Amino acid sequence: MQPSIPSALSEFAISALQWEQLRERLAARTMSPLGHQWLLALAPSSDSEWIYSQQARNAELRRLISAGMPFNFRGIFDPTDLLDQARIEGTALEALELRKLLVHAERVEAWRALVAEPPAGLEEALTATRAAAFALLEADLQPLLRAIQGKIEPDGSLADDASPELARIRRALERQHRAIEHSLHAALARLASDGSTQDSLITVRGDRFVIPVKSEYKRKVGGVVHGSSSSGQTVFVEPMETIELNNELSRLLDEEQEEIHRILVAMTRAVAAHSPTLALGALILGEADAHQGVARFAEDLNCVKPIVGQGADEDTLSVFEVLEARHPLLELRLRDQGHSITPLTLILPGGAEAKHQVIVSGPNTGGKTVTLKTTGLLAIMAQSGLPVPARSARLPIFDAVFADIGDAQSIENNLSTFSSHVTNVDRIARHAGPASLVLLDELGSATDPEEGAALAVAVAERFLELGCWSLITTHLTSLKVYAAKYDGVLNAAVGFDETTLSPTYELRLGVPGASSGLNIAARLGLDPSIVDNARSQLTTQTADIARFLDDLHAQLTAANSERATLAEQQRELERERERLAKEGRIEQQQRTRDLERKLEAMLKDFESRLTDMVKVIADKTSDKALAKRITRDAAVRLAGLRRETTGEFKTAVADAQEAAKPAAARPTEAERELAVGDAVMLQTMQREARIDRFIDDKMVEVVMGSMKMRVPRTDVRRLQRHEIETPSTKRRGGVTVSSAAHESPSDVSSEINVIGRKADEAESEVERYIEQAYLAGHRSVRIVHGVGMGILRRTLRDFLRNHPHVTSVTEPPYNEGGQGATIVELRQ
CATH class of the missing domain: 1.10.1420 (MutS, DNA mismatch repair protein; Chain A, domain 3)
Structure with a gap:
């Protein structure tokens, strides 16, 4: 099963840019043959919608993997042949074949369930995957599972039942x-x-x-x-x-x-009836496995999603920008050898200052060819919907990626290296257009230097006229001069440390590179007389250019060193600022803990005294019901006082911490954007609520009491601090109650189970629960007591009918518990 790739590129230099090797590396991260085959058939596309859909699915798989990935793709297979057999009238598949299809159906159903009703914490990670599996969401494989599940033993025999x-x-x-x-x-x-x-x-x-x-x-x-x-x-x-x-x-x-x-x-007929869903499930699971393999590869190489084609601004199509990009295969190889890779930054501006052609020069082994291969391979990856190894990337959509890289000598066609290069360049020039990317390595080499230079400049001018995006590497001075003369061309140089005689692989934009052949030869120990003789052969103009380039690169090296020093000093200042802020926070937290301990001691002392007073009053009255009510009311008020005091203390601490921040760091209430947890007023209902989460740009989900609802953002107004009801002023049913900021209806369950309790134990437990549910803001609760002989049911219902917080006691329908449960409506 292969990916459906619309608008494939006419050419994308598979061999020269090592696309096949990359696909094999990606496929090695999959768990099933389907995912492996899907990636081996992957190719770039010029269809932006297809690219964006692939990016979205890959991003979701990365989030799923980060969240624990509750799905295993191992063992997924292509059921096409078995499904074709099953559709033949009167055919009976072997029991082991049916068992294999059963396992496949179970995996498809598990994926459908995961997408349709994701576990907690995975809802946001499955937005586009849900769209990708839309057809599966409508399919029902339960009849097939019921027809086969549990009826075939592992050895292929049928179970007795x-x-x-x-x-x-x-x-x-x-x-x-x-x-x-x-x-x-x-x-x-x-x-x-x-x-x-x-x-x-x-x-x-x-x-x-x-x-x-x-x-x-x-x-x-x-x-x-x-x-x-x-x-x-x-x-x-x-x-x-x-x-x-x-x-x-x-x-x-x-x-x-x-x-x-x-x-x-019969089982085979059931499989045939569900064959479209099973075939579609294989396609979806194969693609999902491929994306999880890509996601693991992307996590390993710290890849990012590139912006491809038209982005947020109108100039995106005319901008080519990769920051700190790495060639993925080279990075993996260097990592295996214990080395690190030097990233590549390449920025070609758009608009009035557009530059679509880069002439890359510099010494041998400096990284010119790696620059070409990295640029081309990242372009192909981006248009294949893959994340790219870079800090960020913005790329046009190319209709073709042409490359002439390496030794093109062809013994079979009786062509020399130069002849092969010329033939290849001619073919590219005939087919390339404004939306093409052209990569040419060592243009004008392998022939007479003067003729090669003239030919190289002519070829570069042709691609500039065509409007192609082109990167050309060279040692020829004439091409460097050409790049400096034309507005649409940019010089670039790869670095080489002449002190250590080793390449730095750093790409410097805006300056030509020096080949430094004579300097390198001298440092390698070549006879000085030979080197001097070679220098004397250089024309005055050539020597002046070489000296100028040497001086220019020395100045750039010094400037980069100074910039790195300044950046390190800035980071040191930031670290010192963070250290001082952390020490201040620690000191503030210590003072807060001391105050909390003092407040707790005061509350415990007050509770002890109040409890003693209530006990004395209760002991003096002969009415046991009145004594019980006095004790219960005192406990409720005492709990409310504790929550009220604790809530006010935490509010005061938060206000003090906010006031301690620098004025510039404290946005005003009017300036601050809405955030999760903000207290808001619902304009149409004139009710206070709290933001729970943002659905999209237009809708927001709020919590109001025990209810959650979705409302338009235009219906929400943030409450200022002075408008928000504090725990001590919130009223319910005309009575002021405490409602600590940290307590919500979700803290108290809407159901309690007292099955098996004695009547007096159950009554005491239900009494405490009703108080907690009332204070938490529940409108109604469900008490499960079982049927039994009815003693526990009658005792609890008689008690609840006389409770001050209860408005009604009803029996739920049979399918919700019937006589075994009681629904209690609470006062609001």
């Missing part, structure tokens, strides 16, 4: 086996006395149960002989009284095979 008829036949077979064994054991017992039997074992010959008899006694035993041993001393006889029993056994075996065939045919 695969059908009622098969269960009946299997029971009859078992009875028949016992009857035959009993008959044969009786025959053995009769023959054992005179030594007619060879041994006391029952054996099988040709699906018939027989007993071994000495050959000389075979005429004494009435029955049918079914063969003899290899020595001829033993014959195997089926006694006359067992023949009918064996005949019945054969009939039952035939019935069993007929029923097994009927069941397999």
